[in-house]
Amino acid sequence: MILQSEPTKTTCPYCGVGCGVIAEVEANGEVSIKGDPGHPANFGRLCSKGSALGDTLDLNGRLLHPEINNQRASWDEALDLVALKFSDAIRDHGPDSVAFYVSGQMLTEDYYVANKLMKGFIGSANIDTNSRLCMASSVAGHKRAFGADTVPGTYEDLEMADLVVLVGSNLAWCHPVLYQRLMAAKEQRPEMRVVLIDPRRTMTADLADLHLAIENDGDVALFMGLLTHLKQSGSFDQAYIDAHVNGMDDALNASFWFDVAEVARRTGVARNDIETFYSWFATTEKTVTVYSQGVNQSQSSTDKVNAIINCHLATGRIGKPGMGPFSVTGQPNAMGGREVGGLANMLAAHMEIENAAHRNIVQDFWQSPALPQKPGLKAVDLFQAVGDGRIKALWIMSTNPVVSMPDAGAVEDAIKACPFVVVSDVMAETDTIRHAHVKLPATAWGEKNGTVTNSERRISCQRAFMQAPGEAKPDWWQMAEVGKRMGFGQAFDWASPAQIFAEHAALSGVENNGSRDFDISAYAGISDAEYENLQPFQWPQSYGEKPKETRFFGNGDFFTPDKRGRAIAINAPEPKSNHGLFTLNTGRVRDHWHTMTRTGKSARLSAHMAEPYCELHPDDAAAFGVIDAGLVILSNELGNVVLRALISPRQRKGAVFAPMHWSDQNAANARIDRLVGPVVDPISGQPALKAGLVSVEPYQPQSYGFAVSAKEPIVGTFPYFSKAIASDGWRSEFAFATMPDDLETSLRKMFGVGTHAELIAYHDNALAQQRFAFFEGEKLIAAAFLSRDPVTVSRSVAAADLARDFTNRQSRFGVIATRPSFDQPDPGAQICACFGVGANQITAAVKSGCLSVEAVGKATSAGTNCGSCKGEIRSLIAGLYESEIQNVQGILEQQDII
Numbered sequence: 001m002i003l004q005s006e007p008t009k010t011t012c013p014y015c016g017v018g019c020g021v022i023a024e025v026e027a028n029g030e031v032s033i034k035g036d037p038g039h040p041a042n043f044g045r046l047c048s049k050g051s052a053l054g055d056t057l058d059l060n061g062r063l064l065h066p067e068i069n070n071q072r073a074s075w076d077e078a079l080d081l082v083a084l085k086f087s088d089a090i091r092d093h094g095p096d097s098v099a100f101y102v103s104g105q106m107l108t109e110d111y112y113v114a115n116k117l118m119k120g121f122i123g124s125a126n127i128d129t130n131s132r133l134c135m136a137s138s139v140a141g142h143k144r145a146f147g148a149d150t151v152p153g154t155y156e157d158l159e160m161a162d163l164v165v166l167v168g169s170n171l172a173w174c175h176p177v178l179y180q181r182l183m184a185a186k187e188q189r190p191e192m193r194v195v196l197i198d199p200r201r202t203m204t205a206d207l208a209d210l211h212l213a214i215e216n217d218g219d220v221a222l223f224m225g226l227l228t229h230l231k232q233s234g235s236f237d238q239a240y241i242d243a244h245v246n247g248m249d250d251a252l253n254a255s256f257w258f259d260v261a262e263v264a265r266r267t268g269v270a271r272n273d274i275e276t277f278y279s280w281f282a283t284t285e286k287t288v289t290v291y292s293q294g295v296n297q298s299q300s301s302t303d304k305v306n307a308i309i310n311c312h313l314a315t316g317r318i319g320k321p322g323m324g325p326f327s328v329t330g331q332p333n334a335m336g337g338r339e340v341g342g343l344a345n346m347l348a349a350h351m352e353i354e355n356a357a358h359r360n361i362v363q364d365f366w367q368s369p370a371l372p373q374k375p376g377l378k379a380v381d382l383f384q385a386v387g388d389g390r391i392k393a394l395w396i397m398s399t400n401p402v403v404s405m406p407d408a409g410a411v412e413d414a415i416k417a418c419p420f421v422v423v424s425d426v427m428a429e430t431d432t433i434r435h436a437h438v439k440l441p442a443t444a445w446g447e448k449n450g451t452v453t454n455s456e457r458r459i460s461c462q463r464a465f466m467q468a469p470g471e472a473k474p475d476w477w478q479m480a481e482v483g484k485r486m487g488f489g490q491a492f493d494w495a496s497p498a499q500i501f502a503e504h505a506a507l508s509g510v511e512n513n514g515s516r517d518f519d520i521s522a523y524a525g526i527s528d529a530e531y532e533n534l535q536p537f538q539w540p541q542s543y544g545e546k547p548k549e550t551r552f553f554g555n556g557d558f559f560t561p562d563k564r565g566r567a568i569a570i571n572a573p574e575p576k577s578n579h580g581l582f583t584l585n586t587g588r589v590r591d592h593w594h595t596m597t598r599t600g601k602s603a604r605l606s607a608h609m610a611e612p613y614c615e616l617h618p619d620d621a622a623a624f625g626v627i628d629a630g631l632v633i634l635s636n637e638l639g640n641v642v643l644r645a646l647i648s649p650r651q652r653k654g655a656v657f658a659p660m661h662w663s664d665q666n667a668a669n670a671r672i673d674r675l676v677g678p679v680v681d682p683i684s685g686q687p688a689l690k691a692g693l694v695s696v697e698p699y700q701p702q703s704y705g706f707a708v709s710a711k712e713p714i715v716g717t718f719p720y721f722s723k724a725i726a727s728d729g730w731r732s733e734f735a736f737a738t739m740p741d742d743l744e745t746s747l748r749k750m751f752g753v754g755t756h757a758e759l760i761a762y763h764d765n766a767l768a769q770q771r772f773a774f775f776e777g778e779k780l781i782a783a784a785f786l787s788r789d790p791v792t793v794s795r796s797v798a799a800a801d802l803a804r805d806f807t808n809r810q811s812r813f814g815v816i817a818t819r820p821s822f823d824q825p826d827p828g829a830q831i832c833a834c835f836g837v838g839a840n841q842i843t844a845a846v847k848s849g850c851l852s853v854e855a856v857g858k859a860t861s862a863g864t865n866c867g868s869c870k871g872e873i874r875s876l877i878a879g880l881y882e883s884e885i886q887n888v889q890g891i892l893e894q895q896d897i898i
Helices: 075-093 108-122 136-146 156-160 176-188 203-207 219-232 238-244 248-255 260-267 271-283 301-315 334-339 356-366 379-387 408-417 475-485 497-509 528-532 618-624 743-750 795-803 809-817 839-847 853-860 870-894
Strands: 008-011 020-025 031-035 098-102 127-129 163-167 193-197 210-212 287-291 324-327 393-397 420-425 438-441 450-453 458-462 582-587 613-616 631-636 639-647 655-659 692-699 703-709 720-726 729-736 758-764 769-776 779-787 830-832
Touching (some): 008 458, 075 098, 075 420, 075 475, 098 108, 098 379, 108 127, 108 334, 108 450, 108 475, 108 497, 127 379, 136 301, 156 287, 156 324, 163 271, 193 271, 203 870, 210 271, 219 248, 219 271, 238 301, 260 271, 287 301, 301 324, 334 450, 356 497, 450 497, 497 528, 613 618, 613 631, 703 795, 729 795, 743 779, 779 795, 830 870, 839 853, 839 870, 853 870
Parallel strands (some): 098 127, 098 393, 163 287, 393 420, 582 655
Antiparallel strands (some): 008 020, 613 655, 631 692, 703 729, 720 729, 769 779
16 A cells, blocks of 8 residues: 655645645554644644544545445446436436535545536536535625635734634634644733633633623624624724725614624623623724634524624724634635535636626636536535435535435435435445445545645645555546546546646636636646645735735725625524524534544544533533433434433533534434434525534433443444444443343344353342453453443443453453553543543642643643643643642531631
8 A cells, every 4th residue: 555655745634724744654554644844734733633644544444446236346337337327317307417416525626627527518506515514604705795705814813813703613623723823822922812702611712711602693693793882982994994895884784783782682691791802802903703613504604704704894804914804614625625616606716607707717718518507506405406306316425415414314315215326435334325326436535646725725735645445546537537438528638636736727817817816827837746746825826926925805905896895784683492492503523523434443533532422511411310421312303313411511501512423334323413404594505503403301221331342343223322443442332222131142242252252240230230251362352331320430441451461360350340450550531632641640640739731741741732632631620629629628617727
């Protein structure tokens, strides 16, 4: 698999920060990963996921050969069939009877080919992307305000600002390197203020001077009230408005009634906190507002975006150092996909599908037979069209919509019913690919070459340092070959991604001359050698220009017909009654990514949050009889899931948070997006993934279980089950609704234990506890712990036992007692994924006198790499302080001293 042994500069494939990575293949074949100190996005920093990229490069579970109806096929057979089925559907039902659903995981070159094939030569706009689920409302808000999908600022602005407002962004977990940069800036300038606006008190609140625990969808009212306050406090930059902005009077009139009392009513935030936020914003010139999925994934998300932008336009705080609204993207190439027209309502190079002049530019450049004149189906509508039979042939690339789409059960039913489904993926088994008629093996990170664009408009290369395994091929090649087979040969006759990038760059400059924001025509003539050595650069970069850092709109000059920005008059939604149900907020955890096809391969990433869970406020848990670490059923008319309960005061009352990562590949019933309805923002089409409604009830199994095993467990029919890779095997959580008649035999079958394995067992009928440990030779091959209540054994100790030598038979009894070995004390629940530091180790450091995060870091290394765990470390320190104070007070009271 090794392609080269020299260090390779590439780009991280996770979030939209776009960190530079240096990958090096070691002599033993392992790949070492470190941050690129010369990359301007991260300057050498990496988060836990980026640091663990080397853990994810094995071939376990990879799709290595094309398949037709689950039988191995040649590439020619598979591609001929794809071309035939798509051509037949187009001939019989028209071009709108076929569709592509693509992904922000794809490289820009892949995205460009997909868009060209569908819009330029098939003649339909039915190509949409999973970026619709995360960034479509930012696109729509940008276009309404700026006339183009333009991010005005740069990452440096976050460090230069005196006030950073984080709206619906758990930066510490979802964009950790940006969080590190912000944290470092605040340490250097303690006077910098950070405001967090989020219903949950996430770990990002650790950095915040003020947390506004806002009601769901209260953001619009909050920023409408801010606009009113800015006017009343004399904070408008009237000269900037007069010279560069239209519509401010209408926007202000729409916000007129939003005084602090009304904002407090609509947001649930205390008046004094609202007043503090408004005062800080009004009096701080250098203000950046960073927003992400908490804004975008809403039924009123485009209005949220424009409510934020209105405040920056009103104060002229845009496009200048340390100022501006800033949308941070969720995926590594969500921005690149937008640049090539990957969304159903866009054309390539930021041109508009409904603009005849733009269509003529693209059609002439591509020499294509026809372009669609109207937008295609957006993601939710697209899968509804698959379900009702309008779409006859569907090609899904690099994404897993059966897990990630809202109303995921209906999406799965639609795909199952579709006459012809193609899936290109790196994995042989996902919840989506299992329903494909044709499976096409794609190259993964480290095996392919291309570019991605990060949230600050910076284009960087992903470079191959490993050979493609089996018969895996790049996505662009797959689509180009299908295009040739459909009769479009010359238009898809590329020999390398460099040629595709050069074409993409050339199109961006056609009839542009500064009339459009996206222009990288400086690279229109790029050669393969120049492409191979391409350094990160920020767009725009027109023909003949050298790379430069750019901010937009500081002096006006928007991309609207009159070159003026537009303030948007907004109607704030009235707070909705939940009718006794809980608001379901879905999102990410710190160390996992999307549906875990990559991060699920890493034991250290799985150790932090190893199973699907939901987070509830203690008062709600008590009211509904939910115990900590018990099981919870979340349900509504769309279905139900069973999750582990995490009871935390960080959660807002009346709401429940659940991560979106778990699928049928690693859990029994945890696809949380099955419970999210197909409700979308009417302007952007982005789903409201953070506003489902569910009921909550406890689930009491007959027995809880936890196990470790050398082999991957064979999942049976469980009301609750999850599995995660461990350092030397697997760890599993499960529950029995009814105990098996022969428990030992069931466990042997579940964990692949032969009848010859030695068994040590323990039973306590009074406590309803049972423990089993199976040995082969000197090795533990499986251990299972069952209890009437949630199992409390140390997961880290049990997992470590899989690597121990048990030649000393007496030591085997320590397994069922879960006693750590003398030389391997129990580290406790993992806190720091980068260095594998557990809660017990941090607690011990605090008790030894390490009373700050920095001191704990020096003693244990925790928090000294990516910094994502610093909030948790600080919480542990605070918790210990509190308990120590209570203990001292108790002693003093007993002695009548106080």
